[in-house]
Amino acid sequence: MxxxxxxxxxxxxxxxxxxxxxxxxxxxxxxADMDFRTAPCIVEALQKRVAHGIFGYTKVPESYYDSVVNWFKNRHGWNNLQKEWILYTSGVVPAISVVIKAFTQPGDQVIVQTPVYNCFFSSIRNNGCEIVENKLLYKDQTYTMDFEDLERKVANPKAKLLLLCNPHNPAGRVWTREELIRLGDICIRHDVLVVSDEIHCEFVNPGYKYVPFASISEEMQHHSITCNAPSKAFNTAGLQIANIISDNPDYRQKIDRAININEVCDVNPFGVIALQAAYTDxxxxxxxxxxxxxxxxxxxxxxxxxxxxxxxxxxxxxxxxxxxxxxxxxxxxxxxxxxxxxxxxxxxxxxxxxxxxxxxxxxxxxxxxxxxxxxxxxxxxxxxxxxxxxxxxxxxxxxxxx
Ligand SMILES: Cc1ncc(COP(=O)(O)O)c(C=O)c1O
Structure with missing residues (x-):
């Protein structure tokens, strides 16, 4: 069609x-939302749900987790992704805020690669943390990471997290595997956790490839938290659903606690239906x-x-x-x-x-x-x-x- x-x-x-x-x-x-109608398969699934006429509290079904796992495995090569690693919440911004809450104390430092999506700044501040800039290098109409500066910034014992934007808004980069490995190695050496916002992962121009940070190796997977959602790609931001993914049960427990403290544990039926309709052929x-x-x-x-x-x-x-x-x-x-x-x-x-x-x-x-x-x-x-x-x-x- x-x-x-x-x-x-x-x-x-x-x-x-x-x-x-x-x-x-x-x-x-x-x-950042689009002036296009979302995919017809999503509209049809939502219409069916609306026709039911009862919109009580939502229990996220097993099929939701299957959809996320199959999509990221088959489409993006995240081969060992497991259902149990996925927590849901009402958006990627709430997800990031929750992760900052879970892994920092007020006064800790969170590193961002600027220029970057503005809500990163507010989420860090709202959790009482200090923003530390690892500025991207701008040359020949494109951006690269400043790894030497990053080495210095992660060496500060107060630095606890790095917020990665993969692909990057607004620098327009789809980070390469090599860049992600270099960044990951630096963060792992200094025990700084990588929080990877991958909401833009479906928008990739010909010649580039999105690599889920956590899919690179088990080591990167252990030292990162991934936040993603179908909302940017399918223009469903108003339906409010996103995932927080970690292979570490202790991390998940902390994140779950923070989700409850921030009271962003409830999602609506439409977000759940839309994701499953979206992540299809x-x-x-x-x-x-x-x-x-x-x-x-x-x-x-x-x-x-x-x-x-x-x-x-x-x-x-x-x-x-x-x-x-x-x-x-x-x-x-x-x-x-x-x-x-x-x-x-x-x-x-x-x-x-x-x-x-x-x-x-x-x-x-x-x-x-x-x-x-x-x-x-x-x-x-x-x-x-x-x-x-x-x-x-x-x-x-x-x-x-x-
Ligand atoms: C990098 C990035 N993260 C998160 C969001 C917003 O996510 P959500 O609407 O799920 O809170 C945006 C929206 O533009 C974004 O660009």
Missing amino acids: KYNFDEIVDRRNTDSYKWDSCEQGVLPMWV EGAEWLRQLNDYLCSNYNYLKNYFEQEIPQFPVIKLEGTYLAWVDCSVVLAKRTNGSSLSHCGLDAPHLSIEDYLLKHQQVLVNDGSMYGDDHFIRINLACPRQRLEEGMKRIVEGLKELS
């Missing part, structure tokens, strides 16, 4: 956080076609930028649907003291995001959220027609700024 990702679905007035947080006329290209085929579509959207965006405003490089996107655009040229102008008053970015705190919203009615995410205000992040998971409109607005705004 051929799925139609060109279809324009009106999301206004559906209580969509992405759409209904913006005024009429604004084109939202910010928060039909779901996989839908994903294959979606990835093709997203890849061509990325190529369109990149070419458009290169032709119109080459002074704003778009980083190489190996995975995710979030384009990360280098706007250093604008910031350099401000730092040099040139007047930007003609374009309205002279106010010290007016960000590029603010400017594009005010002058072009398009909402993107400012890089400052992720730890680098030289960038903006653009969500390109939308029908091509919408992307084209968004590109016009963004490029027009950035031209004004540069």
Whole structure:
């Protein structure tokens, strides 16, 4: 079956956080959800469940765990994954928060590789821990890990966890096996636990391969906790379900305790049904076609930028649907003291995001959220027609700024 990702679905007035947080006329290209309907196999499974009409407390069935195990074994080569290793909770952010609670004391350090998904920062702070940055190295429109810096950071006895984002939002990297092994070796040597957020694992452009961190070796598996969910890939974030996976029964006991302390132990029937419908052959085929579509959207965006405003490089996107655009040229102008008053970015705190919203009615995410205000992040998971409109607005705004 051929799925139609060109279809324009009106999301206004559906209580969509992405759409209904913006005024009429604004084109939202910010928060990471997609403007596509989810896979028909998921919609059908949910419709059947809705028709039953009773939505009491949910008991997660054995078949749910089978779905997770089979999917990660067959699709991603995590061959020894066991059902008993899987704990569920209401989202990947709650999962990360729970893991931080389980393995740290207030005052401990948690390492993040910046720029990175903003909720990592809040989860660390909310648990009373200190954020330690192991900044990614940016060169030739891509990012690599700074292993020497990481060696120094993990050597601090207060460092307890490293939050890995695999694939990485917003750096767009799908980490290679070699990079993951090097990172894992460093963390294991210093007894720092790797917490791997793999929510973006299904979005991989041709030529790259997602490697579940824990699948690399038994040693990596023992020294890591994996957090994953079908929600990003299948556009079901509102259904709220995610997994926390560990092969270590003592770790699982600690995590289970923290899940209960944070009171995120209840999930809803729709999340459970949706995951099982998603992790099927039909779901996989839908994903294959979606990835093709997203890849061509990325190529369109990149070419458009290169032709119109080459002074704003778009980083190489190996995975995710979030384009990360280098706007250093604008910031350099401000730092040099040139007047930007003609374009309205002279106010010290007016960000590029603010400017594009005010002058072009398009909402993107400012890089400052992720730890680098030289960038903006653009969500390109939308029908091509919408992307084209968004590109016009963004490029027009950035031209004004540069
Ligand atoms: C890296 C990463 N982790 C977690 C999340 C959110 O997960 P959830 O909605 O399951 O809490 C996002 C959403 O964009 C993300 O990019």
